[in-house]
Structures are given as C-alpha cells and as structure tokens.
Amino acid sequence: MRILIISQHFPPEKSGNASRIFDMSSHLRKLGVNVNVLAPYPSFPSGSFKRKWSISESGTLNGVDLVNLFAWQPNREDPGFVGRIAYYLTFPLHTIIWILFNFSKFDVIITSAPPIFTGFGGIPAKLLFKKKWVMDVRDLWINASISLGFLKKGSLFEKMSRAYEQICYSNADMICVTTEELGQDISRTYKSIDMKKIKVTPNGVDTDFFYPVDVPKKNQIIYAGNIGHAQDLEDVILAMKKVNEQFDLKLLIVGDGDIKGYLEKITIENGLTDYVEFPGLLPREEIPKMLSESLIGVAPLKKLKTLEYAVPTKVYEYMACRIPFVGCGEGEIRKLAERSSGGIIAENEPDSIADTILYLLKNPEKQAEMGKKGRAFVDKHYSRQQIAANLKSGLESIDVEKQIPIVSDGISYADSQ
Template identity: 60%
Template structure:
C-alpha cells in the first residue's frame, strides 16, 4: 500500500473551497487503497472565527484518513495585519517540516498544496533530505495576486524572496499539479520548470453537491470566501437597482477578510433586508441552499492576475443544477462558455443587473443552463476522477523509483 502525506493550510471543519477539496481528495485516495495522512493546522480560517489553541499537535481519524493537527499562530481578528498573517502562513510549514523530518521515512509521496506559497517548505526540506517523491500542487498565482490586491509591494524584498523560494520548489518537485492550462502557462513563462506538469482541477464532489428538488426561492447566492478577490459590493448594488421589479434576496454564505467592510457598505446603502449574511454554514446545508437559489454568483475582480482562476464555487453551483453569473476574464469566462452553464458580466452594478435580469426573465433558459452545468461537471470535474488521476501519478512515480 502506497503511503502519502498531504500538507495543506486548510482542512475541515474550515469551510473554504480548498479545505473541502483536500478533504475529498484525501477520502477518495483512501477509498482507492492509499494510506493517507493529512498535515494541517488547528482550525483557523476564517481567522478569528475559531478558538485559539496552544496544543503542539493532535491526531484524529477522519473518514479513513489520519489527520495530524499542528500548532501555528492563529490570528485573533477577521482581517489580520501583515505580521499576524505572515506568522500564520510561516509557522505552520516550519512545524510541518520538523514533523516530517522525524516521520518522513514512513511516506512514499508528499503532496504540498499551495496557496499559501510557503506550504511547499516541508516538501522542499524532505526532498533535500530523503528519497521521498514530491508533488507540488499549485492552486493559484499567490505572489501575483498578493501584489495586485495590495498585500505585497512589487519589487520589494518580500516579493524577491518569495519568487526565489517558488523557483527553488519548482526545481525540486517531481510533479507539478495546476488547476488550469492558463495557470500552467503562466508558471512556465515565469519560472524554469523541469518536472512534468499536469492539470488537477479543483473539481466538485458530485455525489454531495447535487440538485435538491424542494422548490425555488426568490434569491441569488454567493457561497464561498468573502475576500479581497471578489466584487461582492457590485453584486449588492446590482440587486438594489433590480428590486423594484424582482424582489430578490442576495445571500452571502461564508466569511472572510472583507466581511466587516461589506456589512458596513450594506448598512450604508440601506440593504440590510436585501443582502443577507448567513455566516459560515455547515457543509451539509450548502447543497440545499444552492439548489433553492435561482442563480449562483462568482464575481471575480477584473484583474489580469486572476484570469487563471476557475472558482470552486462555480463547479458547486453547476453540480446543484443552477446557472451562474461570473465576472472577470480568462478561465471563468472559458468555463461559462464551455459548459453552457454560465454568463459573464462586466464588473459594474449596471452590467451585473442587466445580466441577471436577462436570466430571470427567461426561466426556460435558466433551467437548460442548470441541466447543462450538472452534466458538464459530472463528466469533467468529479473529484473522484481527479483523485484517481492523482493515484495513477503516485503509483507511476513510486514504481519508477522502486
């Protein structure tokens, strides 16, 4: 039996898209006969929403997967400052590297999932000190996104050090996994990548996310991280302009760094009866929430550094049989066109309102888009199939080194 260690900054009970992806991947690999251990911090994200703990480590069994929780700094606020944020990002991979140095010989393959970038540290350390194979799983352009969103200054010593570290990781990995072809192209154009690269999309658990036929409500929904990359303010203003005609609610299911700012804006615009913040919901409630909504929203900001992104929430909307309205260019626009399940609006309240209105005025089109989306993700993006592909990579690389 192959032994695999997956290292991730996020894991349930956290509700982020990456937490659910790591959980599904680990469970599916275990079901496929892989001995899986997940290294993750004690639950922290969204920051400030979990009680702090000072336990050095804690081990538990989760649906056939061994989960080892390691201590890291846990920021106490919802939008932490730079120092607190970096302590959270850096102390966990350092702790994971130390843990692996004492336990790494028990594994055949280590999988490190980024972002954040520094999760690659334990994989790099283990690769330098042992014969363990390393899969570097890259989900986004973390450095570029940090610069475009104002967290990192271009040309700063922090950017230079981060890019140097990313190049070191790419030079040592045995396999690089990327979510989309565009992400792979951008990485290859900036860095020297010697390892094979393959597409490992975010995907969706189509057994869990499926249509629930309990009727529709007059609501649209956003389910995911309430963060700096999302143009949620403009969606709220779009709904405000439509409500003389459509009487819609806009549900925001999730939490994150910008929630407090968004709540202040909603109050200032007298939208508290229209825009509903549900907070972070139990995962088992999300499919029902999506299914009873008319449209799912995936409003990425129009930044070149986000053009590689295909948000997990869009797959979840499609799996639950509802159309989605997205904003932004690149992969999300490609997904909308390829699947036939989404439409893209410009990043203005007026354009979003016009796109939503056109959909709501055509129920037959919405139903057809929902059907197409469900069929598309079941065929191309089911997480069981993605895990099977990963298992084949694991077996291939460990067989060649045997």
C-alpha cells in the same frame, strides 16, 4: 502507496480548499491509498475558532488520518501583515520538524498552495529523504498578493519569495495546476521549469455530495464561499438595487472572510439590508440544499490580469446543483462559462451584473437549460472522484530519475478549466 498531504486549510474550516483537500484525501483512501494529512489547528476565517496551544493532536476525520500542528492563529477579522505572515510561516516550519521525525511514514508528499510556504516540508522530504514530491498549486499567490496590494512589487520579500518558488518548482517531481492558464503562467515566470512536470488537475466538485436537491425554489440568488479580497462582491451588492426594481429578490452571501464586515457596512450605507443577507458560516451539509433552492449562483472575480487563471470552486458547486451562475472576470472563468453553457459572464460593474441577473430571471426556461447543461458538464469532466483516480494513476507513474510524471485529468485542453 503512502501519501502525506500538507495543507494550510482543512475541515472543520469551510473554505473551498479545505473541502477540496478533504475530498481528495477521502477519495484516495477509498482507492486503497494510505493518506495522512498535516494541517494547522483550524483558524480560518480568523477569529472564528478558539485558539489551541498544544504542540500537536492526532485523530481521524471521517476516516481520514489527520495531524494538527501548532501554528500562530490570528484572532481578528482581516489580520495585518505581521499576523498573516506569522500564520503562514509557523505552520510550514513546524511541518519540517514533524517530517524529520516521521519521514519513514510516507513515500509521496503533496504540498498544497496557497500559501506558498507549505512547500517548506517538501524540500527536506525530497532532498534529504528522497521522497516523491508533488506541488499542488491552486493559486499564483505572489502575483495575487501584489495585485491586491498586500505585497509590493520589486520588494525584498517578493524577490525572496520568487527565489524560494524557483527552488520548489525545480525540485518537485510533479506540479499540479487547476487550469492550463495557471500552468502557462508558471512556465512564463520560471522559464527553467520542465513543462513535462506541469499537469492540469482541476478543482472539480464532489458530485455525490453536491447534487440537485428536490426542494421548492425561493426568490433568492446566492454566493457561497470565501468572502475575500479577490471577489467583486461589492458590485454584486450594489446591483441588487436595480434588480429589486423589477423583482422581489434576496442575495444570500454565505460564508465568512476578511471583507465580510466591510460588505455589511456597504449594505447598510446603501439601504440594501432588505435585499442582502449574511447568514455566516454554515455546515457544509446545508449548502447543496441552499444552492438547489436558489435561482442563480454568483461568482464575481475582480477583473485583474493576475486572476485570469482562476476558476472558483463555488462555480462547480453551482453547476453540480443545477443552477446557472453569473460570473465576473476574464480568462478561465469566461472559458468555463462558454464551454459548459452553464454560466454567463458580466462586466465588473453593478449595472452589467444587474442586467445579466435580470435577463435570467426573465427567462426561466434559459435558467433551467443552463442548469441542466452545467450539471452534465461537471458530471463528465469535473467529478472529484475521477480526478482523485487520475491523480493516483499519475502518482504511480512518476519516474523520479527521468522526471517524467504522467497524470491526466481525463480531458483535453479544450475541456480543461
């Protein structure tokens, strides 16, 4: 089997989706699959990489064959609408050109979203060259963009995006989603979609890479991931004032993203610089140690209906490193906390977040118990090694004519994300 994966993000970018696509590619390759990845030159977070202007570059990254294609590269934090759209559109348009000249090199194409435009390459691959097409959907990008104020509901752009998504979902042979709720949202929005196409394939975690490192604990809690608009990090920062009335504790916000500058300003304005640190982007290899020496991980999703399908990748990483997590939000993240017994969900306001953190700090035995249960849970249900094996099996079972793809994530709905 020869697979082409199209992804907007890939290492050396350090986003959750970049590492997930890399892990998927690596594990599929170890299973004997010929994998090639198409990605733009690294540019996320915006402005953190030097711009490149060559049409394309080919190489390998830890054994994974990679082709970087030219795309517009925003060079400032939190770029405006025009810059974002140029970034999101130029890359998938370039993938179409690449596919027209290289269609004989693959049998299956996997397009990973968000952004939704990565599906551009799947349309000619399926309709012109009869390739099997798998849509890897991690996010309800249009809904999230509306709820976060980036897109106006009912606008021409939304209507065009919905029509485009309808075409993609109708033509794809398989639609992989991270959670059951995400699949249900897609089927409610696009009612003509064959439910047999939709299969839960969790984000998961590389349990060989993320594991409890034997290091002394520090008086710190940690957020490690994209510092973006969907995270309620402002309330976590403000909660640190109440937490430090009883404990001498630091919050590390590791990573980069659109609102990092805003959060640094909030920290300074509220006199919390002694309690909150922003180490910036760090090598992925350093993260398991930083998680292991932390007491608690935080995963604060904003409380929005359009985010109820989401489970941030960082939650699995916390559990894999045997630390409990304090989350915010509703839907799938709350279900995961309850099923795994590895996390607690607080309300989206500083006092509730602070009280939940304080509860765990005052009960170290509870911390240790939750950490052990979280690790056992991801070992059993969310190993990326097993997810890749299940994906390979599902890809081999796709019957394009009958459109009966079969892929299993190895767990029942009760155990899914």
